[in-house]
Amino acid sequence: MFAEIITIGDEILIGQIVDTNSAHISKELNKIGVQVYQITSIQDDKEHILQALEDAKNRVDLVLVTGGLGPTRDDITKQCFIEFFDDDYVENEQVLQHIKELFLKYFNKEPLPSNLLQAQVPSKATILFNSYGTAPGMWMEKDDTVFVAMPGVPYEMKYLLKDSVLPKIIKNFNRPHIYHKTLLTYGMGESDIAHRISDWEENLPQHIKLSYLPALGRVRLRLSSKGADEQKLRNEVDGQMEIVHKMLSDIAVGFEGETSITQKIGELLIQQNKTLSLVESFTGGALAQEITRYAGASAFYRGGIIPYATELKISILGVSDELIKKHSVVSLPVAESMAERGSKIFQSDYSIATTGIAGPTKGDGDDEIGTVCIAIAAPNGVISEKFLFGKVRERVIQKSVSKAFEMLLKEISKN
Numbered sequence: 001m002f003a004e005i006i007t008i009g010d011e012i013l014i015g016q017i018v019d020t021n022s023a024h025i026s027k028e029l030n031k032i033g034v035q036v037y038q039i040t041s042i043q044d045d046k047e048h049i050l051q052a053l054e055d056a057k058n059r060v061d062l063v064l065v066t067g068g069l070g071p072t073r074d075d076i077t078k079q080c081f082i083e084f085f086d087d088d089y090v091e092n093e094q095v096l097q098h099i100k101e102l103f104l105k106y107f108n109k110e111p112l113p114s115n116l117l118q119a120q121v122p123s124k125a126t127i128l129f130n131s132y133g134t135a136p137g138m139w140m141e142k143d144d145t146v147f148v149a150m151p152g153v154p155y156e157m158k159y160l161l162k163d164s165v166l167p168k169i170i171k172n173f174n175r176p177h178i179y180h181k182t183l184l185t186y187g188m189g190e191s192d193i194a195h196r197i198s199d200w201e202e203n204l205p206q207h208i209k210l211s212y213l214p215a216l217g218r219v220r221l222r223l224s225s226k227g228a229d230e231q232k233l234r235n236e237v238d239g240q241m242e243i244v245h246k247m248l249s250d251i252a253v254g255f256e257g258e259t260s261i262t263q264k265i266g267e268l269l270i271q272q273n274k275t276l277s278l279v280e281s282f283t284g285g286a287l288a289q290e291i292t293r294y295a296g297a298s299a300f301y302r303g304g305i306i307p308y309a310t311e312l313k314i315s316i317l318g319v320s321d322e323l324i325k326k327h328s329v330v331s332l333p334v335a336e337s338m339a340e341r342g343s344k345i346f347q348s349d350y351s352i353a354t355t356g357i358a359g360p361t362k363g364d365g366d367d368e369i370g371t372v373c374i375a376i377a378a379p380n381g382v383i384s385e386k387f388l389f390g391k392v393r394e395r396v397i398q399k400s401v402s403k404a405f406e407m408l409l410k411e412i413s414k415n
Contacts, residue, residue, distance in 0.1 A: 001175050002037040002060040003029055006052050008067035008077055009152055010043045021066045021157055028161060033175030033226070034062065044068060049080040057145045062169065067152030069135035071114040077149055078122070078138075084147075085140055087122040092136065095119040095127065099134045128164040132156045137164060146172070177230040181241045182213075182222040182256035185248055187406045190214045193221070197247055208240060216395065217402025220256060221248075253409070261405045262294050268412045269300035269350070274379075276408075277346035278304035279317065279338045279353040282372075286401050287352060302346040307338075313355075317341045330355050330367050332375070332384045339377035339384075350412070351377040352404050356389075358396040370396050374404050378411050 005025050011017045019041060026036045037060050042048045049068070056063040068077030082089065096119035103111040111134075118134050121127055128137030128148075133156040138149040148165055150157045169175075185193065190212045194201070201210055207227065213220040223241055225233045245252050253261050269276060278287050288304045291297055307313045310329050314321050319337045327333045338353035356372035369391050375384035385407065389399040 001034050001062070001173055003034050003062040003064060004037055004056040004060045005039045006049075006056065006063060006065045007039070007041045007152070008044060008049060008065065009041075010074070012041050012067075013043055020154055021152065024154070024158060025064055025066075025161060028166060029064075029169075030178055030180075032166060032170055033178050034169065034173075035178065035226070044074045044076060046076055046080055046083075049077065050084055053080070053084050053147065057143055057147075061145060061173070063145060063147045064165070065147065065149045066157055069118070069149060069151050071112070071118055071134070078120075081122055081125070081138060081140065081147070081149060085122060085124055085142060087124045089120040090123040092119050092121050092127055094129065095121065095134075095136050098129070098131075102134060128160055128168075130156060130160055131163070132159050139165075139168060176226045176228060177233055178224070178226040179230065179233040179237055180222055180224045181237050182220050183241060183245055183248070184218065184220055184253040184256055184260070185251045186218045186253055186261055186402065186409070188219065188251045190219045193219055193248065193251075197244055200244060200247060204240065205236065208237060216398045217406065218261075222256075260294075261409060262290050265405065265409055265412060266291075266294045266296055266300055268409075270296065272412070272415055274349040274412070275300050275302050275347075277302045277342045277348035277351045279342035279351060280304060280306050281308055281313070281338075281353075281355045282358045283354045283356075283397055283400055283404075284308065286397055287354070287404060290401060290405070302348045305342065305345070313338065317345070328366055330357055330371055330373055332373050332386055335373035335375035336377075336382045336384050339375040339382055343377040349379055350408065352408055353377070354400055354404060356396070356400060358393045359391055360393060372396065372400050372403075374400065374407060376404075376407050376411050383407065383411060 005022045007019050007022055012019050022039045029036055040052055042052050068075045099111050099115055099119060103109055115134060125138040125140045128139055130136050133151055133153060135151045137160045140147045150160050207225050209224045211222045213222060223237045225237050227233050253264050280287055285306055291301055307317045313319045317338060318341045319334060323333055323337055335353050335355050339351045342351035342353055353375045357367055357369050359369040370389045372387045372389055375382055389396045
């Protein structure tokens with residue numbers, strides 16, 4: 001079974017807002033065995049909308065439309081449905097009363113005539129009641145294709161999808177089972193991973209698909225399969241995933257939805273009864289933000305400090321002025337000293353230190369923009385590495401965070 005998602009709104013096409021609706025709908029459809037064939041974004045234009053509906057009708061079994069159901073002139077989705085289905089308006093009394101009650105409850109006033117027009121709906125539509133807003137959803141059929149219209153406001157769309165649309169899809173369509181499992185890896189590029197597992201990949205069963213999902217400092221490997229027997233799918237995919245997990249055991253963190261690199265770090269630290277502190281310069285708290293996302297962080301995380309300015313590395317952290325003058329503030333010796341001082345100040349077993357030049361200017365360092373030094377103070381000594389992560393500030397910081405956690409995980413895993 002295939003579906004298409006159509007998002008309507010000029011604000012999407014000019015980049016004023018990000019279309020999060022499509023991602024959410026796709027994820028929820030996938031859970032119930034509906035495969036999204038295409039996602040289309042179009043402007044608030046009648047001809048474009050009508051053409052998009054016609055094209056989708058010829059491609060898929062189910063079309064989900066978001067946006068254009070509001071009370072203003074540019075909200076024309078409902079009128080397009082009237083034309084597309086050769087229909088007329090009728091007034092829905094339940095929707096009308098709901099609109100009046102919402103305005104009295106939240107605004108203490110009567111709704112405007114334009115708001116009341118939202119109770120005018122296509123006569124052929126099954127109305128999907130929207131408890132969280134004034135625009136109802138609509139379920140209509142044409143030439144064996146189902147069309148569903150939902151509000152573009154994300155929280156309204158999510159509730160309507162969950163409460164009305166998904167249950168109706170489950171009731172009305174026979175769907176295959178779709179099963180995914182994703183392995184998280186760190187510290188190796190996708191081409192190197194692909195080369196390493198090429199023989200295994202070539203021998204995968206035809207109904208199991210492997211996807212490489214690279215991001216900064218990490219690659220996710222997703223296995224997917226669909227069919228009528230859910231347990232058989234799970235057994236086959238899980239079996240193949242166990243094979244590749246063993247092949248990549250040195251870079252594998254765990255499975256998506258079950259763990260993350262910070263969760264893995266936390267679990268190992270707790271198991272070993274060890275603690276962690278952070279000394280961040282140019283990363284400005286990005287490491288701490290990731291660590292504290294982990295709900296059990298208080299069991300191992302001692303604290304952190306952000307000595308952003310060079311003089312604070314000296315006065316607060318206690319790094320030697322002579323060391324900085326001799327090697328520069330962005331150097332392995334300074335990063336190592338920062339990590340050692342952090343471990344001592346916070347009385348932690350491990351301490352990560354970052355110093356670097358994220359850009360766009362060089363700051364106190366003379367090195368090239370994108371130069372980064374990361375050090376880990378550990379019970380058995382200090383390790384450090386120097387990197388060059390490009391000239392885009394955000395990417396330099398993101399790559400540094402990923403690399404720091406990768407280094408820490410490898411160090412902790414030695415025990």
